[in-house]
Amino acid sequence: MPKVLTVKHMARCIACYSCMLACARAVYGDYSPSHSAVQIRTRGGLQSKLAADVCIGCRDAPCAAACQAGALLPRPGGGVRFVRNKCSGCGACVEACVVRAIRLDTDGRAIVCIQCGTCTRFCPHDVLVMEESAADA
Amino acid sequence: MLDANTVRVLYIDLGRREWRVDERPELARYLGGVGVAAKLFTEGLVPDAEASAPEQPVVLGIGPLTTVFPLATKTAAVFRSPLTGEWGESYAGMRLAMALRFAGYDAVYLTGRAQRPVYLVVDRDGVSFKDARGLWGLDCEETGRCLREWEQGRGFRSIVRIGPAGERGVAFAGVNVDTVRHFGRLGLGAVMGAKNLKAMVVHGEKSIPIPDRRAYRAVYEEIHARAVDTEVMEKYHGLGTAGNVLSLNAMGALPTRNLRENRFEGAERISGEAFAQKTLIRKLACPGCPVGCIHVGLYRRSFAEGHEYESITLAYDYELIYALGSFLGLSEPGDVYALIEAVEALGLDAISSGVVLGWATEALEKGLIHTADLGAELRFGDLDGYLAALHGLVEQPTPLYAVLARGLHRATAELGGRDFACLLGNNEMAGYHTGYAFILGQTVGARHSHLCNAGYALDQEPGLGEDPEGVVDRLIAEEEWRNVLNSLGVCLFARNIYDPPTVVRTLNALGVPAGAEDLAQLGAEIFDLKLAAKKRMGFDLSHVTVPRRYFETSTLQGTLREDVLGDLLSRYRARIAARA
Ligand code: SF4
Ligand code: SF4
Ligand code: SF4
Numbered sequence: 001m002p003k004v005l006t007v008k009h010m011a012r013c014i015a016c017y018s019c020m021l022a023c024a025r026a027v028y029g030d031y032s033p034s035h036s037a038v039q040i041r042t043r044g045g046l047q048s049k050l051a052a053d054v055c056i057g058c059r060d061a062p063c064a065a066a067c068q069a070g071a072l073l074p075r076p077g078g079g080v081r082f083v084r085n086k087c088s089g090c091g092a093c094v095e096a097c098v099v100r101a102i103r104l105d106t107d108g109r110a111i112v113c114i115q116c117g118t119c120t121r122f123c124p125h126d127v128l129v130m131e132e133s134a135a136d137a
Numbered sequence: 138m139l140d141a142n143t144v145r146v147l148y149i150d151l152g153r154r155e156w157r158v159d160e161r162p163e164l165a166r167y168l169g170g171v172g173v174a175a176k177l178f179t180e181g182l183v184p185d186a187e188a189s190a191p192e193q194p195v196v197l198g199i200g201p202l203t204t205v206f207p208l209a210t211k212t213a214a215v216f217r218s219p220l221t222g223e224w225g226e227s228y229a230g231m232r233l234a235m236a237l238r239f240a241g242y243d244a245v246y247l248t249g250r251a252q253r254p255v256y257l258v259v260d261r262d263g264v265s266f267k268d269a270r271g272l273w274g275l276d277c278e279e280t281g282r283c284l285r286e287w288e289q290g291r292g293f294r295s296i297v298r299i300g301p302a303g304e305r306g307v308a309f310a311g312v313n314v315d316t317v318r319h320f321g322r323l324g325l326g327a328v329m330g331a332k333n334l335k336a337m338v339v340h341g342e343k344s345i346p347i348p349d350r351r352a353y354r355a356v357y358e359e360i361h362a363r364a365v366d367t368e369v370m371e372k373y374h375g376l377g378t379a380g381n382v383l384s385l386n387a388m389g390a391l392p393t394r395n396l397r398e399n400r401f402e403g404a405e406r407i408s409g410e411a412f413a414q415k416t417l418i419r420k421l422a423c424p425g426c427p428v429g430c431i432h433v434g435l436y437r438r439s440f441a442e443g444h445e446y447e448s449i450t451l452a453y454d455y456e457l458i459y460a461l462g463s464f465l466g467l468s469e470p471g472d473v474y475a476l477i478e479a480v481e482a483l484g485l486d487a488i489s490s491g492v493v494l495g496w497a498t499e500a501l502e503k504g505l506i507h508t509a510d511l512g513a514e515l516r517f518g519d520l521d522g523y524l525a526a527l528h529g530l531v532e533q534p535t536p537l538y539a540v541l542a543r544g545l546h547r548a549t550a551e552l553g554g555r556d557f558a559c560l561l562g563n564n565e566m567a568g569y570h571t572g573y574a575f576i577l578g579q580t581v582g583a584r585h586s587h588l589c590n591a592g593y594a595l596d597q598e599p600g601l602g603e604d605p606e607g608v609v610d611r612l613i614a615e616e617e618w619r620n621v622l623n624s625l626g627v628c629l630f631a632r633n634i635y636d637p638p639t640v641v642r643t644l645n646a647l648g649v650p651a652g653a654e655d656l657a658q659l660g661a662e663i664f665d666l667k668l669a670a671k672k673r674m675g676f677d678l679s680h681v682t683v684p685r686r687y688f689e690t691s692t693l694q695g696t697l698r699e700d701v702l703g704d705l706l707s708r709y710r711a712r713i714a715a716r717a
Contacts, residue, residue, distance in 0.1 A: 016425070031239075033239075033424065034344070041292055047316060047450050
């Protein structure tokens with residue numbers, strides 16, 4: 001089964017944003033870490049714990065079901081494929097996502113995880129990994 | 138300067154509450170960072186007015202590599218130093234550089250003085266001036282908490298603020314950046330305080346599309362791999378800079394008890410190893426840095442009988458452990474943390490604070506100053522007096538504290554005792570009593586920092602001691618090259634990754650057409666630019682003196698001789714004179 005992005009060791013995160021920069025660079029062609037499908041957040045200042053807002057790779061992805069433009073397609077193993085030029089920017093997926101992991105970029109198009117695993121290659125502490133989803137294990 | 142052809146400068150006038158953005162294409166040849174900031178600063182510098190005068194500019198600059206290449210995380214600040222009266226330059230990490238990049242500014246030029254305390258919100262739409270009367274008087278921590286809650290942009294913003302030390306004009310007040318990093322040294326905090334500028338929130342999450350993805354990704358991935366996979370960066374993510382405590386102690390180069398000694402019997406207990414084993418709870422990184430050198434430890438203390446504890450987390454580094462540990466004879470991590478906590482909250486520079494207190498301890502012993510004027514008893518190894526004195530430096534309850542708050546250069550001019558003041562180039566010393574190259578380097582470096590030219594590293598190279606011309610050559614070459622790195626926005630910990638060929642490739646991948654020779658030329662030009670500005674501010678290398686203390690306490694190279702250092706200094710001066 002194809003693997004999905006998994007937050008494995010959140011407590012090891014150093015907030016280096018390497019994952020965000022990788023996603024922005026490789027998937028969205030942008031220098032800005034705001035244009036990344038994974039978002040590392042503090043829970044209230046840098047002395048607090050960190051959290052990752054990221055697609056959990058749903059089976060029967062509700063975001064895909066909500067997308068009327070045909071831009072989001074369910075992906076085998078979980079999560080979605082994204083056909084960017086079909087995205088109308090309606091924001092239906094943003095509302096539908098069960099973990100609120102989709103945002104719209106400045107052009108009004110979705111920033112959504114496509115389960116490519118690029119971010120995991122740049123994480124120095126294996127916080128993010130690609131794994132088969134628990135349902136398959 | 139991601140746009141290779143221009144530099145976008147945000148001009149802010151605090152007195153008039155006005156701002157504008159200017160494109161300065163002619164500055165593109167300075168790349169960014171300290172190059173652009175130095176140039177802008179010299180345009181606005183008023184040599185006849187003191188550092189705290191409203192018209193003096195403060196300039197922040199980021200570089201072409203900022204956030205878009207690994208470890209390009211630093212923002213340069215250039216200002217007139219209230220501590221030395223001349224060249225002020227400082228660097229801070231964490232999110233400021235990223236926030237400026239994606240707000241769309243290469244440099245920020247601040248001038249004027251607000252009528253009442255203000256804080257600024259800077260984003261892609263420009264600047265808002267906001268009332269900071271409610272923040273005035275708050276410490277760095279609480280100021281940060283308020284602004285986190287009041288302002289937007291979580292994750293993509295930076296909160297830059299001063300504490301009470303900056304508000305009250307302590308000449309070595311620092312600036313806190315995102316809780317765990319700082320603009321330290323040379324008193325930028327006091328300059329902000331004099332401008333009635335309590336804080337700045339910079340928020341940037343603008344899209345910047347990558348023009349040539351393929352070329353860019355190839356170079357990015359190679360640098361990232363070198364940063365995480367090789368041993369190049371081991372020193373910084375392992376023990377961090379605190380690993381220096383034991384190595385410098387073993388060399389006989391760890392300044393101890395106001396540099397009366399060069400080894401500390403408590404070194405083991407305040408070593409990087411001890412801090413890590415007993416207190417380290419996590420590491421943090423500046424955005425775009427996979428190394429994560431920021432070591433955060435847990436400081437837990439009992440406040441009452443019966444297992445009543447309070448605890449906070451604090452970032453530690455070698456310089457803090459040296460200045461607030463061995464230099465004051467303190468050998469308990471808890472004591473060092475207590476002073477770090479105070480220095481952080483008050484917004485003081487840790488090195489200058491420790492070195493001032495070390496001097497005061499000895500001055501008290503010698504009868505030069507008196508307990509009554511300090512309201513505290515200062516003794517090496519005794520925390521309580523030092524804690525009280527740190528607050529004294531900021532609150533200035535007695536005239537003596539007001540004098541000490543101006544830094545040791547000015548304080549000893551009034552009180553005497555310069556022989557045992559650990560000053561170099563009128564700045565309190567960094568923690569490396571390694572030998573001639575360190576002393577010469579900090580004395581002659583543009584900002585009188587060990588980081589100008591890394592003399593402490595030369596002292597550790599065998600054989601160089603017999604070659605005075607070689608020492609001078611190397612110091613100048615290093616300072617010139619660091620000017621380039623500091624114009625790119627790169628963290629100096631990554632200097633072994635960013636060698637000249639690599640730098641050229643990163644720039645070319647961004648579409649900046651620079652070759653190795655252009656870079657070398659730029660480094661030299663910035664070097665001269667700073668020298669010229671220093672001269673306008675009254676600095677003259679032939680007037681510098683090196684206190685007696687450096688020749689009394691043995692170093693890694695044994696006991697130093699004044700005539701040998703004098704010879705090095707005159708060779709250095711001759712070399713500088715020949716450049717003009
Ligand atoms: S984007 Fe949200 S809804 Fe869609 S698959 Fe991922 S987690 Fe599920
Ligand atoms: S798996 Fe790919 S698309 Fe998803 S967050 Fe990581 S880099 Fe972005
Ligand atoms: S790359 Fe890893 S360590 Fe860095 S921010 Fe992302 S999850 Fe955290």
